[in-house]
Amino acid sequence: MADPTSPGSPRRSGTPSSAGLRRDLEILDVLARPEHAANGLGVSRIAEILGREKSQVSRALKALEAEGMAERDLDSLEYRLGWRLYAFAARTTEARLTHLAAPYLRRLVARLNETTHLCVLRGSAVLTLLSVSPSHAFRGLGWEGVSVPAPMTSAGRVLVSDWAPDALRSWADAWLREASAAAAPHQHIRTVDDLVREVTAIRRRGYAAVDEEFEVGLVGVSAPVRDFRGMIVAAINVSAPKGRLGPHLGEAGRRTLAIARELSAELGHPAARGQTPDQATSDG
Amino acid sequence: MADPTSPGSPRRSGTPSSAGLRRDLEILDVLARPEHAANGLGVSRIAEILGREKSQVSRALKALEAEGMAERDLDSLEYRLGWRLYAFAARTTEARLTHLAAPYLRRLVARLNETTHLCVLRGSAVLTLLSVSPSHAFRGLGWEGVSVPAPMTSAGRVLVSDWAPDALRSWADAWLREASAAAAPHQHIRTVDDLVREVTAIRRRGYAAVDEEFEVGLVGVSAPVRDFRGMIVAAINVSAPKGRLGPHLGEAGRRTLAIARELSAELGHPAARGQTPDQATSDG
């Protein structure tokens, strides 16, 4: 129902939009309704819902199917959304992410008055794509060249927080062997089970927090950003000296989470669209 | 600029598709190109790429923007894909499938330590929806949207392995006509009967394996993923250099099959629910 509802009157002229495009999108809109996306709909039913001629709907759907925007079940003759919509979005999410994230990071900066980062996972390292400071905004390679071991940072833990335990195990295994030798001072996560426990807590809480683990005197929080599939594709991170951010770490975490949800919604994450800031990280 | 993934010839007549729809989708296709998605494109450049009138492109983009399928940067006047596309994509079956499959692919990676893919059939090509690598440099370069000729890959053969022989014949016929000209070096399947035999073997074995057929030095296995109706909707694929995966190809195939069965069970496939013939439970 109703998230992409067409705002104006459907077939009233006045908008400069092309009529054919609008008709096609109305049809796709109906196919995208949650109650219909799973089952599919027939031509007459769509025509009835839209108040259009069924011949028109039939022809339009045939064209949409030919272009991959809709798919048809040959048994029931019902239509569903097609693969091409996915292909469009999938190729673009990362580029779109870096473009759209900036205003959200700025908003978070305005609320917390601390530096914020947009981070993704590359290999077993956390890569920072974008940083926004209270005064200046840096794009790109400032923090980028430095490969930060993922499990030590809140961003890294968030980025793997929707992984299954055994995938988490094999991923963290290599790192833990090296880390056990180095043994950082405040390192809280020393075994795989520690990581699994921490990740479970992150899932429940919605955001991750580290306290002087990565660097002495530094605290930080991170919240996951999900794309239209519901997969975690990035993390928004806030890092600051413990003396400044420490007392408000919980509040910072909740605000980071809220901003991350807004960004997720803009990326098309269905569960995050206009939801209350608690409950439901989509699903598991 | 010779984009291999771009759909059929732009202004070819003969398809019953509406001209306006095709034009709009061509424009969106250009906007979705990875090399352009980051920066965005102007009207003239799109018109030049497509060989269309810029007035037409300008008007079409205005309509697309009004409908939320494209967004415009008011400073540079460049267009990007719009939010509505992502809302649609989130409702696609592929999006749900990808979301559900990701943990299973990661688990398979944890066991085999090789890159795994989730593939679906699109026409006569195999489209990769998601790739997960052992170093977890997923989100890597160029996975989704890349399509390869189906009968040459293990994934493609798995995806058609529940088709009736005559359907298989007519499907492979078109491809074989093209492929006979190209004639890849290690191509084992040269006639329709070869394909039918291979598919029969796949059905009996449960998974497919290719040995340097698609690419020299590359071996791979694939297993089918079925939905609640028992139909094959996707394939899980593992590909790696022959020197690494070759000796354990059989084991990799059985493990891929086991994971694919688990995913099928989650999709509601009744036969895969309790009874897994080759069950490799617990750790690895």
Add this chain to the structure above:
DNA sequence: AATACTCGTTGCGATGGCCGCAACAACGAT
């Protein structure tokens, strides 16, 4: 089994929208 109903597709004529050319407005560079 025959009927009546629903569903989806397809001809066909009239009409309305789109195509392409060209002029126009807004910048920026030389």
Add this chain to the structure above:
DNA sequence: ATCGTTGTTGCGGCCATCGCAACGAGTATT
């Protein structure tokens, strides 16, 4: 100031689409 961009907008002719209606196919009803 002139030129070269880029993007937008009139305008006429042509063509694709709209809506009606008929048709084939499948299914429930009698």
